[in-house]
Amino acid sequence: MDDVLIVGGGAAGMLAAWRAASLGARTRLLEKNARLGVKIHISGGGKCNITHAGDMESVRQAFRREEARFLHPSFRRFTNQDILALLAERGVGVHTRSDGRVFPDSGRADDVIEALLSRLRQSGVQVDRNVSVVEVMVREGRAAGVRAAGQDGERILSARAVVLAVGGSSYPKTGATGDGFRWARALGHTIVPLRAxxxxxxxxxxxxxxxxxxxxxxxxxxxxxxxxxxxxxxxxxxxxxxxxxxxxxxxxxxxxxxxxxxxxxxxxxxxPDLGHEEIAAVLVQEHARGGSRVLRTLLQRWLPDRLVPAVAAAAGADPGAPIHQVARKIRNRLCETLKRWDxxxxxxxxxERGEVTAGGVSLDEVDPQTMASRRVPGLYLCGEILDIAGPVGGYNLQAAFSTGWVAGEGAARDALAGCAAPTAPPGIPGQIPEG
Ligand SMILES: Cc1cc2nc3c(=O)[nH]c(=O)nc-3n(C[C@H](O)[C@H](O)[C@H](O)COP(=O)(O)OP(=O)(O)OC[C@H]3O[C@@H](n4cnc5c(N)ncnc54)[C@H](O)[C@@H]3O)c2cc1C
CATH class of the missing domain: 2.40.30 (Elongation Factor Tu (Ef-tu); domain 3)
Incomplete structure (x- = not known):
């Protein structure tokens, strides 16, 4: 029997596995794909926007209010600096763009995956690839393992705690096919309606x-x-x-x-930076200048060439007309169209094309301090399976890293409670202190 079974080898699952194993829990990670971190591989156009810079309070505030409230403990305990330190220890340098998005210097998402894999190897996580979990097993009201299908057929894997890190249901080719929502619902959890x-x-x-x-x-x-x-x-x-x-x-x-x-x-x-009056003033100025300049030339200042005819047509204007001949009514309509082009x-x-799935396991039913299910003892949930969806900017990976880390810790402590005092495998550097 394993202490902790992690289902899903994405950002959340890898952090959960590493943290659980670092605490001395015998940890097994099950991944249906032949490789881990397929979504990280395609993130940020293959460059991986790892996280967002700044203090964690501002990172947290980018989420909706109820999501931000839920993320408070995990964002305090595993921060953007923690994930960057973990990567730095594996030689992954990063840079921050002017908009706060953080990327690996190499521009390769695979370097992030490799760094996480190296952590898993070092902490002694047993990684089983090409294993698809079919069902979560519950014994005497407690999550007790999974039924899984692999190349050798189906088998039951028992564990003292089970972490669901199977992601959402967008980009199903990456392996995230919504399995976790079905299991969680069957186990009594509420699934907030799923949306792109x-x-x-x-x-x-x-x-x-x-x-x-x-x-x-x-x-x-x-x-x-x-x-x-x-x-x-x-x-x-x-x-x-x-x-x-x-x-x-x-x-x-x-x-x-x-x-x-x-x-x-x-x-x-x-x-968006110009008011109606300011645009109107430019048009009046150009109108007063006379000459042979046509409307298209002016619109090209604000629009790509290919859009000019459509915007002009929406305002009832002829883009080939000399500006000084454009009637006031048409100029007004142009202002309106530029401010609200239908x-x-x-x-x-x-x-399936959403970078994240909104909706998922209701946050009311998960303890944000440990990621433990409030429905099924021994069950932990992290990452995109939860009803969390942040904006573009590295926020979603950070949410997966932080909730994964906390879930791994919660599951390990749960599994090891009552066992002999846990001993971390020797020589695991970089364990992140609590607090
Ligand atoms: C195109 C794209 C670009 C993105 N870019 C960024 C970005 O730059 N920055 C950012 O912050 N976020 C980005 N995101 C979002 C981010 O990648 C996700 O929010 C994050 O990866 C979710 O991590 P996760 O571990 O919860 O889920 P996932 O990464 O989806 O991992 C879940 C894992 O569980 C496995 N699994 C599922 N079912 C089973 C089963 N039954 N048995 C065994 N294993 C199973 C899956 O194969 C998968 O490996 C992007 C997403 C996409 C699709």
């Missing part, structure tokens, strides 16, 4: 010719039932199906939630 977050948005009437065009630093608003339901400022990328890029990803969670109650439409403020209705926000 940080996902591209598919429009009802996309313009494939705009695919690849970006709008820099704009404000995207999602509207439903005549009111704004979400907004996000950042770069926007047009795709074959609609929109992507930070601004689209940022508004996707709210848009996905609202789309369950009614039709959602999107609009864009192309010039992208039309949302068709869908694909869950």
């Amino acid at each position: 977050a940080l996902a591209p948005i598919y429009l009802a009437h996309p313009t494939p010719e705009w695919s690849g065009v970006s709008l820099r630093d704009c404000l995207v608003r999602a509207r439903c039932g005549g009111r704004d339901v979400g907004r996000w400022r950042g770069d926007l990328l047009f795709t074959h199906h609609g929109i992507s890029g930070p601004a689209a990803l940022g508004v996707s969670r709210e848009a996905a939630a609202a789309s369950e109650t009614g039709a959602v439409s999107l609009d864009v403020d192309v010039l 992208l039309g209705a949302v068709r869908t926000i694909p869950m």
Whole structure:
């Protein structure tokens, strides 16, 4: 029998396994893929935005209020500096971009995975790859192991504590296929409805010719039932199906939630730093200058070439018209269009393309100090299986690292309680002091 079984070898599972083994618990990690950390491998476009810089209070505040409250203990106990120290000890240097996002100097997410694997090896974690857990076993009301299918068929693995670190249900090709939600529900947990977050948005009437065009630093608003339901400022990328890029990803969670109650439409403020009057003043100035300059030339100052005809058409303007001939009514409409350019209705926000899954195991049913289930003794939950979804910026990996570390510790202490005093395997450097 193992002391601790960790199900899932992503960011949360690897930290949980390392922490549990570091405390002296006999720890086994089960991963259905042939390799660990598949999602880390594709994170940040393969460069891995490991975490977000700054004090942990500001990192925490980037989450929704109830998520931030839940994360308080784990963010105090395993911080962004802790994960960076762990990586530094394995030779992974990092740099922080001006927006606070932290990346490995090498630009290789695989270096992060390798550093974590080396920790697992050193702390004596038994890693079983190509093993897919099918069911969580409960004996006498307590999580007691799992039923797992591997290359040699099915087997029951017993343990004193079980940690579920199986992720969410977006990007299912990475292995995160929502198994944990089914088990948790069967074990009596509430699953907050699952939705895409940080996902591209598919429009009802996309313009494939705009695919690849970006709008820099704009404000995207999602509207439903005549009111704004979400907004996000950042770069926007047009795709074959609609929109992507930070601004689209940022508004996707709210848009996905609202789309369950009614039709959602999107609009864009192309010039969020300029008020209506300031844009109008530029147009009046250009109008007064006379000459042969056409409207297109002016709009190209604010918009990529390929979008100019569409924005002009939405305002009823002819982009080829000399500016001094553009009537005041049209100039006003141009201002309005630049401040609220209608992208039309949302068709869908694909869950499988979300960088994270919003929703999941209800936070009320998990002890934030230990990540222990409040429903099933001996069961621990961490990472994306929980009802937590942070914004873009390294926040989600940090949440997985911190909750994983705390779950590993909680499970190890639980498993070892009543056993002989635990002894950490010799020569494990870098154990992070508590507090
Ligand atoms: C394209 C993309 C880019 C991203 N970029 C960033 C970024 O740069 N920065 C950031 O902070 N966040 C990023 N994220 C989000 C971040 O990667 C996740 O929030 C984080 O990896 C979640 O970690 P996890 O360990 O909870 O889950 P996962 O990483 O999904 O790990 C779960 C593991 O459990 C395994 N598993 C599932 N079911 C079973 C089973 N039945 N039996 C055995 N094993 C099972 C899976 O195979 C998987 O390996 C990105 C996500 C995506 C999809």
